[in-house]
Amino acid sequence: MATPTTKAEPKKNRTVLFIVLGVAAAIIVSGIVALLSSGDDPALSVGTVPASVDGSTPAATGDGVVRGEVWPVTIDGTPLPGLPDSGADPVIGTVAPGLSGFTFDGSPVVVDPSKGPVMLVFLAHWCPHCNREAPEIMQWKADGGVPAELQVIGVTTAVDPTRDKYPPSSWITDEMQWTYPVLADSEASQAFTGMGGSGFPYVVIVGADGTVLDRWSGEIGRDGIQARVDAALA
Amino acid sequence: MSLLAAERFFSMLALVALAGAFGLVVLRLVPAGRPVLDDLGPAARWMAFAVAATATLGSLYFSGLQNLTPCRLCWYQRIAMYSSAVVLFVGALRRDRDVRWYALPLAGIGLVISGYHYLIEWFPNLETGTCDAFAPCSTPYFRGFGFVSLAFMASCGFIAIIALLTLTREPNSPGREGHHGNANDQG
Numbered sequence: 001m002a003t004p005t006t007k008a009e010p011k012k013n014r015t016v017l018f019i020v021l022g023v024a025a026a027i028i029v030s031g032i033v034a035l036l037s038s039g040d041d042p043a044l045s046v047g048t049v050p051a052s053v054d055g056s057t058p059a060a061t062g063d064g065v066v067r068g069e070v071w072p073v074t075i076d077g078t079p080l081p082g083l084p085d086s087g088a089d090p091v092i093g094t095v096a097p098g099l100s101g102f103t104f105d106g107s108p109v110v111v112d113p114s115k116g117p118v119m120l121v122f123l124a125h126w127c128p129h130c131n132r133e134a135p136e137i138m139q140w141k142a143d144g145g146v147p148a149e150l151q152v153i154g155v156t157t158a159v160d161p162t163r164d165k166y167p168p169s170s171w172i173t174d175e176m177q178w179t180y181p182v183l184a185d186s187e188a189s190q191a192f193t194g195m196g197g198s199g200f201p202y203v204v205i206v207g208a209d210g211t212v213l214d215r216w217s218g219e220i221g222r223d224g225i226q227a228r229v230d231a232a233l234a
Numbered sequence: 235m236s237l238l239a240a241e242r243f244f245s246m247l248a249l250v251a252l253a254g255a256f257g258l259v260v261l262r263l264v265p266a267g268r269p270v271l272d273d274l275g276p277a278a279r280w281m282a283f284a285v286a287a288t289a290t291l292g293s294l295y296f297s298g299l300q301n302l303t304p305c306r307l308c309w310y311q312r313i314a315m316y317s318s319a320v321v322l323f324v325g326a327l328r329r330d331r332d333v334r335w336y337a338l339p340l341a342g343i344g345l346v347i348s349g350y351h352y353l354i355e356w357f358p359n360l361e362t363g364t365c366d367a368f369a370p371c372s373t374p375y376f377r378g379f380g381f382v383s384l385a386f387m388a389s390c391g392f393i394a395i396i397a398l399l400t401l402t403r404e405p406n407s408p409g410r411e412g413h414h415g416n417a418n419d420q421g
Contacts, residue, residue: 015270015273015274016273016274016277019274019277019281020277023250023254023281023284026246026247026250027247027250029246030242030243030246030247030250031243033242033246034239034240034241034242034243034246035235035239035243037242038236038238038239038241038242039236039238040236040238041236041237041238124365124367126365126373127365127370127373128358128365128372128373129358129359129363129364129365130365158367162237162238162375162376163373163375163376164373189367192367197367198366198367199364199365199366199367199370200364200365200367201364201365217364218362218363218364219359219363219364220363
Protein backbone atom coordinates (compact mmCIF):
# COMPACT_ATOMS: atom_id res chain seq x y z
CA MET A 1 0.00 0.00 0.00
CA ALA A 2 2.92 2.36 0.62
CA THR A 3 4.36 2.09 -2.88
CA PRO A 4 1.79 4.29 -4.74
CA THR A 5 2.20 7.05 -2.17
CA THR A 6 5.97 7.08 -2.60
CA LYS A 7 5.66 7.35 -6.35
CA ALA A 8 2.92 9.97 -6.30
CA GLU A 9 4.54 12.36 -3.83
CA PRO A 10 7.59 13.43 -5.92
CA LYS A 11 5.38 13.86 -8.99
CA LYS A 12 2.89 15.96 -7.01
CA ASN A 13 5.68 18.05 -5.55
CA ARG A 14 7.15 18.58 -9.00
CA THR A 15 3.82 19.78 -10.35
CA VAL A 16 3.33 22.24 -7.51
CA LEU A 17 6.94 23.41 -7.76
CA PHE A 18 6.58 23.89 -11.50
CA ILE A 19 3.45 26.00 -11.05
CA VAL A 20 4.91 28.06 -8.21
CA LEU A 21 8.05 28.74 -10.27
CA GLY A 22 5.88 29.66 -13.25
CA VAL A 23 3.84 32.14 -11.23
CA ALA A 24 7.00 33.61 -9.68
CA ALA A 25 8.54 34.00 -13.14
CA ALA A 26 5.35 35.70 -14.38
CA ILE A 27 5.47 38.14 -11.45
CA ILE A 28 9.13 38.97 -12.07
CA VAL A 29 8.64 39.40 -15.81
CA SER A 30 5.57 41.58 -15.16
CA GLY A 31 7.57 43.79 -12.81
CA ILE A 32 10.45 44.17 -15.23
CA VAL A 33 8.19 44.90 -18.19
CA ALA A 34 6.18 47.43 -16.13
CA LEU A 35 9.28 49.27 -15.00
CA LEU A 36 10.91 49.31 -18.42
CA SER A 37 7.82 50.23 -20.42
CA SER A 38 6.61 53.10 -18.26
CA GLY A 39 8.18 56.43 -17.58
CA ASP A 40 7.34 59.02 -15.00
CA ASP A 41 3.73 59.97 -14.44
CA PRO A 42 2.66 63.12 -16.33
CA ALA A 43 3.02 66.24 -14.21
CA LEU A 44 0.27 68.77 -13.60
CA SER A 45 0.95 71.93 -15.56
CA VAL A 46 0.40 74.92 -13.27
CA GLY A 47 0.06 78.32 -14.88
CA THR A 48 1.72 81.36 -13.39
CA VAL A 49 1.63 85.06 -14.07
CA PRO A 50 4.44 87.23 -12.74
CA ALA A 51 3.43 89.89 -10.24
CA SER A 52 4.52 92.56 -12.69
CA VAL A 53 1.73 91.66 -15.09
CA ASP A 54 -1.53 93.50 -14.63
CA GLY A 55 -4.14 90.80 -14.12
CA SER A 56 -6.91 92.91 -15.58
CA THR A 57 -5.62 92.73 -19.13
CA PRO A 58 -4.74 89.81 -21.35
CA ALA A 59 -1.24 88.60 -20.65
CA ALA A 60 1.20 87.32 -23.23
CA THR A 61 3.82 84.61 -23.05
CA GLY A 62 6.45 87.23 -23.62
CA ASP A 63 5.47 88.84 -20.31
CA GLY A 64 6.75 85.77 -18.47
CA VAL A 65 3.41 84.01 -18.31
CA VAL A 66 3.70 80.23 -17.99
CA ARG A 67 0.83 78.49 -19.73
CA GLY A 68 -0.94 75.97 -17.50
CA GLU A 69 -3.88 73.64 -17.05
CA VAL A 70 -4.68 74.92 -13.56
CA TRP A 71 -4.50 78.49 -12.34
CA PRO A 72 -5.00 80.35 -9.08
CA VAL A 73 -8.62 81.32 -8.48
CA THR A 74 -9.96 84.01 -6.19
CA ILE A 75 -13.45 83.80 -4.75
CA ASP A 76 -15.03 87.18 -4.09
CA GLY A 77 -17.79 86.79 -1.55
CA THR A 78 -19.26 84.01 0.53
CA PRO A 79 -18.82 80.52 -0.96
CA LEU A 80 -22.03 78.64 -1.65
CA PRO A 81 -22.89 75.61 0.49
CA GLY A 82 -23.07 72.19 -1.15
CA LEU A 83 -25.92 71.27 -3.44
CA PRO A 84 -28.42 69.19 -1.43
CA ASP A 85 -29.12 65.67 -2.66
CA SER A 86 -32.86 66.35 -2.70
CA GLY A 87 -35.40 68.94 -1.73
CA ALA A 88 -35.34 72.70 -2.08
CA ASP A 89 -32.00 74.33 -2.68
CA PRO A 90 -31.47 76.91 0.10
CA VAL A 91 -29.09 79.07 -1.93
CA ILE A 92 -31.65 79.99 -4.59
CA GLY A 93 -32.13 83.73 -4.28
CA THR A 94 -28.92 84.35 -2.33
CA VAL A 95 -26.02 86.34 -3.71
CA ALA A 96 -23.44 84.29 -5.60
CA PRO A 97 -19.74 84.88 -5.05
CA GLY A 98 -17.63 86.19 -7.87
CA LEU A 99 -14.72 84.32 -9.40
CA SER A 100 -11.46 85.75 -10.67
CA GLY A 101 -8.95 83.60 -12.46
CA PHE A 102 -7.35 82.82 -15.77
CA THR A 103 -7.79 80.78 -18.85
CA PHE A 104 -5.07 78.37 -20.01
CA ASP A 105 -2.88 80.97 -21.68
CA GLY A 106 -2.94 83.34 -18.73
CA SER A 107 -5.62 85.69 -19.97
CA PRO A 108 -7.78 86.83 -17.05
CA VAL A 109 -11.34 85.58 -16.71
CA VAL A 110 -13.65 87.34 -14.28
CA VAL A 111 -17.10 86.11 -13.32
CA ASP A 112 -18.92 89.10 -11.88
CA PRO A 113 -22.35 88.12 -10.57
CA SER A 114 -23.50 91.70 -10.76
CA LYS A 115 -23.13 91.49 -14.53
CA GLY A 116 -25.38 88.48 -14.92
CA PRO A 117 -27.15 86.54 -16.10
CA VAL A 118 -24.37 84.02 -16.39
CA MET A 119 -24.30 80.24 -16.58
CA LEU A 120 -21.22 78.55 -15.13
CA VAL A 121 -20.60 75.03 -16.44
CA PHE A 122 -18.09 73.02 -14.39
CA LEU A 123 -16.55 70.18 -16.40
CA ALA A 124 -14.00 67.48 -15.56
CA HIS A 125 -11.98 66.15 -18.49
CA TRP A 126 -12.10 62.55 -17.21
CA CYS A 127 -15.83 62.48 -16.44
CA PRO A 128 -17.87 60.53 -19.02
CA HIS A 129 -21.00 62.58 -18.27
CA CYS A 130 -19.12 65.83 -18.90
CA ASN A 131 -17.88 64.34 -22.14
CA ARG A 132 -21.49 63.89 -23.21
CA GLU A 133 -22.93 67.09 -21.77
CA ALA A 134 -20.41 69.60 -23.14
CA PRO A 135 -21.20 68.72 -26.79
CA GLU A 136 -24.90 68.96 -25.90
CA ILE A 137 -24.34 72.53 -24.73
CA MET A 138 -22.47 73.36 -27.92
CA GLN A 139 -25.28 71.86 -29.97
CA TRP A 140 -27.75 73.90 -27.89
CA LYS A 141 -25.77 76.97 -28.88
CA ALA A 142 -25.65 75.95 -32.54
CA ASP A 143 -29.41 75.42 -32.52
CA GLY A 144 -29.87 78.99 -31.29
CA GLY A 145 -31.40 77.95 -27.98
CA VAL A 146 -29.11 80.01 -25.77
CA PRO A 147 -30.82 83.27 -24.68
CA ALA A 148 -28.97 86.29 -26.08
CA GLU A 149 -28.54 87.90 -22.68
CA LEU A 150 -27.02 84.78 -21.06
CA GLN A 151 -23.25 84.53 -20.75
CA VAL A 152 -21.96 80.98 -20.67
CA ILE A 153 -18.59 80.28 -19.07
CA GLY A 154 -16.97 76.87 -18.88
CA VAL A 155 -14.82 75.95 -15.90
CA THR A 156 -12.37 73.06 -16.29
CA THR A 157 -11.97 71.57 -12.84
CA ALA A 158 -10.77 68.45 -10.96
CA VAL A 159 -7.79 68.36 -13.29
CA ASP A 160 -5.77 65.16 -12.95
CA PRO A 161 -2.80 64.50 -15.25
CA THR A 162 -2.97 60.74 -14.68
CA ARG A 163 -6.56 60.42 -15.89
CA ASP A 164 -8.24 60.24 -19.26
CA LYS A 165 -8.21 63.14 -21.71
CA TYR A 166 -5.60 65.26 -19.97
CA PRO A 167 -4.80 68.09 -20.67
CA PRO A 168 -8.16 69.86 -20.34
CA SER A 169 -7.06 72.76 -22.55
CA SER A 170 -6.92 70.62 -25.68
CA TRP A 171 -9.78 68.40 -24.49
CA ILE A 172 -12.29 71.22 -24.15
CA THR A 173 -11.19 73.09 -27.25
CA ASP A 174 -10.45 70.31 -29.71
CA GLU A 175 -12.53 67.39 -28.54
CA MET A 176 -15.53 69.15 -27.01
CA GLN A 177 -15.41 71.98 -29.59
CA TRP A 178 -16.20 74.39 -26.75
CA THR A 179 -16.35 77.97 -27.98
CA TYR A 180 -17.40 79.83 -24.82
CA PRO A 181 -14.81 81.43 -22.50
CA VAL A 182 -13.09 78.98 -20.14
CA LEU A 183 -11.88 79.56 -16.60
CA ALA A 184 -9.17 77.10 -15.56
CA ASP A 185 -9.86 76.08 -11.99
CA SER A 186 -7.09 75.76 -9.41
CA GLU A 187 -5.31 72.54 -8.47
CA ALA A 188 -7.57 72.31 -5.40
CA SER A 189 -10.70 73.02 -7.50
CA GLN A 190 -11.49 76.14 -5.48
CA ALA A 191 -13.95 77.57 -8.01
CA PHE A 192 -15.91 74.31 -8.05
CA THR A 193 -16.05 73.90 -4.28
CA GLY A 194 -16.63 77.64 -3.79
CA MET A 195 -19.76 77.32 -5.89
CA GLY A 196 -20.94 74.34 -3.85
CA GLY A 197 -20.27 71.60 -6.39
CA SER A 198 -20.08 67.93 -5.47
CA GLY A 199 -20.47 66.17 -8.82
CA PHE A 200 -19.87 66.71 -12.53
CA PRO A 201 -21.09 68.23 -14.72
CA TYR A 202 -22.22 71.04 -12.42
CA VAL A 203 -24.13 74.12 -13.57
CA VAL A 204 -24.89 77.34 -11.70
CA ILE A 205 -27.12 80.05 -13.20
CA VAL A 206 -26.71 83.50 -11.71
CA GLY A 207 -29.29 86.18 -12.49
CA ALA A 208 -28.83 89.78 -13.56
CA ASP A 209 -29.17 90.82 -9.91
CA GLY A 210 -26.26 88.59 -8.87
CA THR A 211 -28.38 85.99 -7.09
CA VAL A 212 -28.40 82.26 -7.74
CA LEU A 213 -31.36 81.35 -9.95
CA ASP A 214 -30.75 77.64 -10.31
CA ARG A 215 -28.03 75.01 -10.04
CA TRP A 216 -27.84 71.31 -10.70
CA SER A 217 -25.42 68.46 -11.01
CA GLY A 218 -25.48 65.75 -13.64
CA GLU A 219 -26.16 65.17 -17.27
CA ILE A 220 -29.60 66.43 -18.36
CA GLY A 221 -29.15 66.93 -22.11
CA ARG A 222 -29.99 69.81 -24.42
CA ASP A 223 -33.71 69.82 -23.76
CA GLY A 224 -33.21 69.59 -20.01
CA ILE A 225 -30.81 72.54 -20.07
CA GLN A 226 -33.17 74.57 -22.21
CA ALA A 227 -36.02 73.96 -19.79
CA ARG A 228 -33.94 74.83 -16.70
CA VAL A 229 -32.53 77.99 -18.30
CA ASP A 230 -35.92 79.15 -19.55
CA ALA A 231 -37.45 78.60 -16.11
CA ALA A 232 -34.58 80.36 -14.33
CA LEU A 233 -34.61 83.43 -16.55
CA ALA A 234 -38.40 83.70 -16.79
CA MET B 235 7.29 53.27 -8.66
CA SER B 236 5.18 55.56 -10.83
CA LEU B 237 1.42 55.09 -11.09
CA LEU B 238 1.90 54.06 -14.71
CA ALA B 239 4.39 51.33 -13.77
CA ALA B 240 2.17 50.10 -10.93
CA GLU B 241 -0.82 50.09 -13.26
CA ARG B 242 1.03 47.94 -15.80
CA PHE B 243 2.51 45.61 -13.19
CA PHE B 244 -0.79 44.87 -11.49
CA SER B 245 -2.58 44.71 -14.84
CA MET B 246 -0.22 41.97 -15.94
CA LEU B 247 -0.61 40.12 -12.65
CA ALA B 248 -4.38 40.27 -13.04
CA LEU B 249 -4.12 38.85 -16.55
CA VAL B 250 -1.81 36.10 -15.27
CA ALA B 251 -4.40 35.23 -12.60
CA LEU B 252 -7.15 35.19 -15.22
CA ALA B 253 -5.05 33.01 -17.53
CA GLY B 254 -4.36 30.67 -14.60
CA ALA B 255 -8.07 30.35 -13.89
CA PHE B 256 -8.71 29.66 -17.55
CA GLY B 257 -5.94 27.07 -17.48
CA LEU B 258 -7.62 25.32 -14.54
CA VAL B 259 -10.89 25.19 -16.46
CA VAL B 260 -9.08 23.63 -19.43
CA LEU B 261 -7.37 21.09 -17.16
CA ARG B 262 -10.74 20.20 -15.71
CA LEU B 263 -12.24 19.65 -19.15
CA VAL B 264 -9.34 17.62 -20.57
CA PRO B 265 -8.96 14.10 -19.15
CA ALA B 266 -5.18 14.42 -19.15
CA GLY B 267 -5.48 17.45 -16.88
CA ARG B 268 -7.18 15.66 -14.01
CA PRO B 269 -3.94 14.33 -12.44
CA VAL B 270 -2.51 17.85 -12.46
CA LEU B 271 -5.59 19.13 -10.64
CA ASP B 272 -5.20 16.29 -8.15
CA ASP B 273 -1.60 17.26 -7.53
CA LEU B 274 -2.53 20.89 -7.12
CA GLY B 275 -5.28 20.19 -4.61
CA PRO B 276 -3.46 20.64 -1.30
CA ALA B 277 -1.51 23.67 -2.61
CA ALA B 278 -4.61 25.37 -3.98
CA ARG B 279 -5.50 26.95 -0.65
CA TRP B 280 -2.09 28.60 -0.42
CA MET B 281 -2.33 29.71 -4.02
CA ALA B 282 -5.78 31.16 -3.46
CA PHE B 283 -4.43 32.92 -0.39
CA ALA B 284 -1.53 34.28 -2.47
CA VAL B 285 -4.00 35.71 -4.98
CA ALA B 286 -6.13 37.33 -2.26
CA ALA B 287 -3.07 38.65 -0.42
CA THR B 288 -1.59 40.12 -3.62
CA ALA B 289 -4.91 41.78 -4.45
CA THR B 290 -5.15 43.14 -0.92
CA LEU B 291 -1.63 44.55 -0.97
CA GLY B 292 -2.19 45.98 -4.44
CA SER B 293 -5.38 47.66 -3.31
CA LEU B 294 -3.65 49.15 -0.27
CA TYR B 295 -0.77 50.28 -2.45
CA PHE B 296 -3.02 52.16 -4.87
CA SER B 297 -4.98 53.88 -2.12
CA GLY B 298 -2.20 54.40 0.42
CA LEU B 299 0.79 55.25 -1.75
CA GLN B 300 -0.76 56.39 -5.03
CA ASN B 301 -3.61 58.25 -3.27
CA LEU B 302 -6.36 56.79 -5.42
CA THR B 303 -9.44 57.22 -3.26
CA PRO B 304 -11.59 54.07 -3.29
CA CYS B 305 -15.14 54.58 -4.49
CA ARG B 306 -18.22 53.03 -2.86
CA LEU B 307 -18.13 49.87 -4.97
CA CYS B 308 -14.38 49.57 -4.44
CA TRP B 309 -15.03 49.43 -0.72
CA TYR B 310 -17.52 46.60 -1.12
CA GLN B 311 -14.95 44.64 -3.15
CA ARG B 312 -12.32 45.37 -0.53
CA ILE B 313 -14.56 43.88 2.15
CA ALA B 314 -14.82 40.67 0.13
CA MET B 315 -11.16 40.47 -0.89
CA TYR B 316 -9.61 41.40 2.46
CA SER B 317 -11.85 38.94 4.27
CA SER B 318 -10.99 36.24 1.74
CA ALA B 319 -7.29 36.78 2.39
CA VAL B 320 -7.72 36.26 6.14
CA VAL B 321 -10.05 33.28 5.81
CA LEU B 322 -7.83 31.61 3.20
CA PHE B 323 -4.72 32.15 5.29
CA VAL B 324 -6.26 30.46 8.31
CA GLY B 325 -7.68 27.72 6.12
CA ALA B 326 -4.34 27.07 4.44
CA LEU B 327 -2.51 27.10 7.76
CA ARG B 328 -4.93 24.57 9.24
CA ARG B 329 -5.08 22.54 6.01
CA ASP B 330 -8.82 22.92 6.27
CA ARG B 331 -10.49 21.80 3.07
CA ASP B 332 -13.79 23.20 4.38
CA VAL B 333 -12.37 26.70 4.00
CA ARG B 334 -13.93 26.80 0.57
CA TRP B 335 -17.36 27.05 2.16
CA TYR B 336 -16.30 30.30 3.80
CA ALA B 337 -14.10 31.73 1.06
CA LEU B 338 -16.30 30.94 -1.94
CA PRO B 339 -19.28 33.08 -0.84
CA LEU B 340 -16.94 36.01 -0.23
CA ALA B 341 -15.27 35.57 -3.62
CA GLY B 342 -18.62 35.07 -5.33
CA ILE B 343 -20.09 38.23 -3.85
CA GLY B 344 -16.90 40.10 -4.72
CA LEU B 345 -17.05 38.86 -8.30
CA VAL B 346 -20.65 40.02 -8.73
CA ILE B 347 -19.82 43.49 -7.37
CA SER B 348 -16.61 43.87 -9.37
CA GLY B 349 -18.40 42.65 -12.51
CA TYR B 350 -21.10 45.26 -12.02
CA HIS B 351 -18.46 47.89 -11.29
CA TYR B 352 -16.63 47.06 -14.51
CA LEU B 353 -19.90 47.24 -16.42
CA ILE B 354 -20.75 50.74 -15.21
CA GLU B 355 -17.23 51.90 -15.99
CA TRP B 356 -18.04 51.25 -19.64
CA PHE B 357 -21.71 52.22 -19.43
CA PRO B 358 -21.82 54.96 -16.76
CA ASN B 359 -25.41 55.91 -17.48
CA LEU B 360 -26.56 52.56 -16.12
CA GLU B 361 -26.07 53.93 -12.63
CA THR B 362 -26.21 57.72 -12.58
CA GLY B 363 -25.86 60.84 -14.69
CA THR B 364 -23.26 62.41 -12.41
CA CYS B 365 -19.58 61.87 -11.72
CA ASP B 366 -18.95 62.12 -8.01
CA ALA B 367 -16.31 64.77 -7.46
CA PHE B 368 -14.19 62.73 -5.10
CA ALA B 369 -14.45 59.03 -5.98
CA PRO B 370 -16.84 58.29 -8.84
CA CYS B 371 -17.64 54.60 -9.31
CA SER B 372 -18.30 55.03 -13.00
CA THR B 373 -14.93 56.53 -13.86
CA PRO B 374 -11.86 54.29 -13.60
CA TYR B 375 -8.61 55.86 -12.52
CA PHE B 376 -6.91 54.06 -15.38
CA ARG B 377 -7.37 51.32 -17.95
CA GLY B 378 -4.19 49.31 -18.30
CA PHE B 379 -3.73 48.15 -21.90
CA GLY B 380 -6.97 49.94 -22.64
CA PHE B 381 -9.24 47.72 -20.56
CA VAL B 382 -7.71 46.62 -17.23
CA SER B 383 -9.22 48.82 -14.53
CA LEU B 384 -9.08 48.21 -10.79
CA ALA B 385 -12.51 46.59 -10.97
CA PHE B 386 -11.26 44.28 -13.73
CA MET B 387 -8.25 43.36 -11.58
CA ALA B 388 -10.55 42.53 -8.69
CA SER B 389 -12.70 40.37 -10.96
CA CYS B 390 -9.60 38.47 -12.10
CA GLY B 391 -8.59 37.90 -8.47
CA PHE B 392 -12.02 36.63 -7.48
CA ILE B 393 -12.23 34.38 -10.55
CA ALA B 394 -8.80 32.90 -9.78
CA ILE B 395 -9.78 32.23 -6.15
CA ILE B 396 -13.03 30.59 -7.20
CA ALA B 397 -11.24 28.47 -9.81
CA LEU B 398 -8.56 27.37 -7.37
CA LEU B 399 -11.08 26.39 -4.72
CA THR B 400 -13.56 24.63 -6.98
CA LEU B 401 -11.57 23.04 -9.80
CA THR B 402 -8.66 21.48 -7.94
CA ARG B 403 -9.09 18.20 -6.13
CA GLU B 404 -7.72 16.71 -2.97
CA PRO B 405 -7.27 13.20 -1.66
CA ASN B 406 -10.35 12.03 0.21
CA SER B 407 -8.55 11.59 3.48
CA PRO B 408 -5.04 11.80 4.90
CA GLY B 409 -4.95 8.03 5.15
CA ARG B 410 -5.44 7.75 1.40
CA GLU B 411 -2.90 10.34 0.31
CA GLY B 412 -1.91 8.34 -2.77
CA HIS B 413 -5.48 7.90 -3.92
CA HIS B 414 -6.76 10.97 -5.72
CA GLY B 415 -10.45 11.02 -5.10
CA ASN B 416 -12.71 13.97 -5.83
CA ALA B 417 -12.90 15.87 -2.61
CA ASN B 418 -14.93 18.66 -4.15
CA ASP B 419 -18.06 16.68 -3.74
CA GLN B 420 -17.34 16.07 -0.12
CA GLY B 421 -16.40 19.55 0.98
